[in-house]
Amino acid sequence: MNGQTIKNLPEALDHLEQIFEGRVLRALRRLGVPTRDDLQGIARRLQEINEQIRELAGDRQTIMTAQAANFDDLKLITGIGPVLENKLNAAGIQRYEQIAALTGADIEKLETEVIHLNGRIRRDGWIGQAKELHVKKYGELT
Structure with a gap:
């Protein structure tokens, strides 16, 4: 190997790594494997749903308490x-x-x-x- 080839080697490796990552990403998408962004979106949606569940559970508890207050x-x-x-x-x-x-x-x-x-x-x-x-x-x- 000559000096120029060795000098360009890091750039060539970075380029090959980008090509590889792109191909892997496309293959994973074709297989339906969720990406990191997909998973983060799902996690955010789960947090929203859990907050709604907590609110509804609080409302239900309030209703049950009110009903129980009307019972002897x-x-x-x-x-x-x-x-x-x-x-x-x-x-x-x-x-x-x-x-x-x-x-x-x-x-x-x-x-x-x-x-x-x-x-x-x-x-x-x-x-x-x-x-x-x-x-x-x-x-x-x-």
């Missing part, structure tokens, strides 16, 4: 535990005054279709307890 603690009535409370809530009964206002037909329907415990409501005195708890918490029944 039916477990304070003797004979109602967490399972029965959930069943009653699912059936639309969340407040003491709703239990206090149950009619004979309502009681029969609840016992057969919702709580599946015949005689429980009258035996445990849910209506009287619900009236007392309502008056204690809210004042007079409406």
